[in-house]
Amino acid sequence: MKKIITFIGLITACFNVYAQETKVYNITADKVTAQISPTMYGIFFEDINMAADGGVYAELVKNRSFEFNTALAGWQQQQKNGGSGKISVISRSDERPENPHVISVEVTSPTGYFGLSNEGFRGMGIKKGETYSFSVMACKKLKSNTAITVELHSAKGEVIGKAQLTPTATNWQKYNVKFVANYTDSKASLYVWLKGKGSLDLDMISLFPTHTWKNRPAGLRADLVQKLADLKPGFLRFPGGCIVEGRVLANRYQWKKSIGDIDKRENIINRWNTEFDHRPTPDYYQTFGLGFMEYFLTAEDIGASPLPILNCGMACQFNTGQLVPMDQLDPYVQDALDLIEFANGGLDTKWGKLRADLGHPKPFNLKMMGVGNEQWGEQYIERWKIFTKAIKDKYPYIKIISSVGPYAGGKEFDLLNKTFRGLNADILDEHYYNGPKWFLDNAKRYDNYDRKGPKIFAGEYAAQSVTTGSPDNKNNLECALAEAAFMTGLERNADVVTMASYAPLFAHVDAWQWTPDLIWFDNLRSYGTPNYYVQQLYSLNKGTDVVPLLEANEAVSGRDGYYATACLDKNKKELIIKFVNSGANNQPVLFNIAGVKVAGKANVISLGNTNKTIVNSLDKPLAISPISSTINVTGDAVKLTVEPYTFKVIRLKTL
Known part of the structure; x- marks a missing residue:
């Protein structure tokens, strides 16, 4: 009797697999709807969770210069x-x-x-x-x-x-x-x-x-930078978010104090050291051994465009909200102008010569800069105007990243969004820290954005498995798939969205303040989360041009839990399909391809598991990681089954 029941169970399971109706999608590969920016998928670095000192900066001694508030701390x-x-x-x-x-x-x-x-x-x-x-x-x-x-x-x-x-x-x-x-x-x-x-x-x-990244003396931890390089990011945003602002202005990030001789870089308390009651870290300081020169070099090393963010005369508005009076803003503006000269100036300029003296005579080719981090309100707008005029008057080619506040909507967002659109801002920086359902529900967020307005930088986002800022948030597969689904909407709308980056980037397993995070590490090991592999799969399979992928003439963006996008890589002569199954059932799919001929085989990369709560760890770093395979293609149709809770990338050679 037991064998009969087991047999019936197998039949039922097989029926459930194959009884699903095949979903048919149409790809018009000769109709380009948007071009994908080379900077589309990048990295947001912030010194939180001991990401710099104790993390990517390879110094092993804590409080090496006795500058903590308790001089002999450590x-x-x-x-x-x-x-x-x-x-x-x-x-x-x-x-x-x-x-x-x-x-x-x-x-x-x-x-x-x-x-x-x-x-x-x-x-x-x-x-x-x-x-x-x-x-x-x-x-x-x-x-x-x-x-x-x-x-x-x-x-x-x-x-x-x-x-x-x-x-x-x-x-x-x-x-x-x-x-x-x-x-x-x-x-x-x-x-x-x-x-x-x-x-x-x-x-x-x-x-x-001695074995640091590129074996630079007193350099960066090689395994952590390698994980960044493996993302092949389009940009590197630095030095962070709220540390740019500081709890008070005296504790803000000042780039000029982060370059030059190591023993002359002034230590300060990291503003995350007592931010969260659940994870107080009073021994968290910034030595600035990882400073602006190192950030620029790292961006260059990994092929990413540098994106520095500077203080605009406002401390963190979640803390003191301290302001520089408008008539005392000039030094802050000058810091921005001097930074552009440091990055791009010739050897006949003060700051360009300093860059050369520090070992890099060639300019860093800076093209964009953030004015403020996560500011909001009229006080930000008036300061933004002064910064923007000064920068554009001297360096009109610099694209300015502008905050639209810390939330994806609401009065703060609405004011800045309307104002900056009216002022013809270059790029608006939107942030989203919400539950997985929000990301699934908002995959169409940019479908109806103004095509002639400012570009969008999805500057900080991460699905929160419990709630925003909870210490119980996990980097699980469910959250990663929700982000993958949301990113189909970013890519589909690449004529509006020009950059995107997950946040935060790093977390020390014994010294974190915020979770979830993209990469976790201890003092010897590190691992990428499922979220990391989603980011990597998008970046490595970015393509150059978006083409329509439709079901019944509509974008595939949530119906029955499925999300998809398609693009061409004109450099490699390939068609790339990305498909997310956020549900619990197998789904047979058929992609009809028009406009190009494709080869008889396709490369398929799968990221998924039947357990959507699964996470990676130091001991099981590849529990969720990409698996590659090939499938045969008949004519101009690609047929395969997308397993439950799975993100697939399909690459086909075009003929």
Whole structure:
């Protein structure tokens, strides 16, 4: 009896698979409706979730220059084998206001070791066989004969790497030593031991792996930048959103303080350190080791157009909303003009020469800039007008990104949308953090937008599995598919939508403030979420020209839970179909192709699972990831079945 029931169950399952009526769609491949911008799919970077310090910036030492509000945060006094001494924090604010604190370490015992240890950013990720570069600014006191021993300790306290150096100068000098780790540990720590009676002043205690992105000294974490490069993004927006504004204006991002000598870049508190009660992070600071020069270089490295966002004289309106008086706005405007000169200016200009002096004589070819992040209201409009006039008068080719507020609708959005359209703004920056249903329901959002008005930048979006800002949000398949469905509407309306980027980008698994996020990492590993693979599939299969894909002369945008778009890649001579099945049933589909002839095989990439709540993780990084296959094509029709909860990309050679 059991076998009979099982057999009946199999028959029922098969019936459910094949009984679905085939959906027929028509593609007119010789009728281009829109051209797709090369910048269509890009990256939004913000230093949230320890994305920079403790993340993509490969420095392993936390509070290396003792500039946290608690000067020795991240450090602990240590002694062994009878060593003794004391540590004092010295202020030199008159001499070095941008880096006012150093420490003086006095060894009082003739034997043993005295010093301090650093915990890193939730530990230090150390790899066996990797070479590490330790450096320190040191000043020897007269008659001192004190040597430094550097040790890496595993989480169990074992020494897993060691080196020595001896400061010799009585003025400030930089000392370096390299050594190889003999063990892998994601929660290691650094010990700096002093031996021999005497005293040393120390600053900028630093540790980097030598294998960084492009092996640049004191550079970026290679695996994380590689994940960005693998997206092949059209643009890189930086340095973020709300950190551009700051809680107060004194804590805003100032690009001129983020370039040049590392020890002269002024540290500030990261505005996300106490923003959320559910994830307070009081040790979250910005060293600006990842500054504007590094952002421009990274954009260039990964083939992305740079998109800097600058403060417009307004602090975050979700916090203080502090304003610069209109008659004191000139320095803020000048920062914008100087940044364009820094990026594009010739060697005969002040800021262009500085770019060359920093190692990049060739211009960065900056074409666009954001004025303000997520501002709203009349006070933003009046400041925007001043910025826009000044920039356009001197650099008319620069496209200006303009905020339409933090929401996808409502009075703030309506005011800015109407005003900026009336002022012929270049590009409007729309943000959406909503549930998956919102994204499914709004895939037609741009179908009826004014074709002659400003272009749209879908600047920040992510489906929230619980609710906006909830710590329980997950990067699950359901959310990723909702975003994929919404993006069919972005691509279908590429004559209006010129750029789009998911947000936020990075999150440290032990130090996040906001979820969901595109890429998660710990101190050694990283993984892309299902959302990451949706972004990647769109970017790698962007195409050049949109063509109609219709069902009964209507766009495929939600009927029965299906979403689709089609485009040509004229460079590769291919037709690209993107199809989302957001429902729980298999769906046979037939694409009738007119206007071009296609080859007898198609490449198919599938992203899906029968469990829409599935997520990726450090231990299962590819639980949801693209799977490639090929299918045969008969004549000018493509027939296949799209599984439940699946996003498919079909590529066909055109003849």
